[in-house]
Amino acid sequence: MEKKGIKPFKFMECAVIPIATGIKAxxxxxxxTGLTQIPDSSIYFxxxxxxxxxxxxx
Structure with a gap:
């Protein structure tokens, strides 16, 4: 149940990411879990x- 005045977290993504990595969330x-499967340098970049x-x- 959502508390009054607090909006749910939304993660906006690009449709190309799952195609390039094969990782979906x-x-x-x-x-x-997906973030643990890719190199830290990729996240940083x-x-x-x-x-x-x-x-x-x-």
Whole structure:
């Protein structure tokens, strides 16, 4: 049951990720398990990569 005023956690994903990795997650437990199956360097790159790459602000 959801507490009043608290929104449920939503994880937005890209449809390409399960195709590239073969790893799918339907809930947080499956996401946690999936994260243990991929290299830490991949998580780091995809989390910080966009912020570390040079880009032009509009």
């Amino acid at each position: 339907q809930n947080l437990r499956e996401l946690q 995809h989390f910080w990569g966009r912020m570390l790459r040079p880009h032009i602000s509009e």
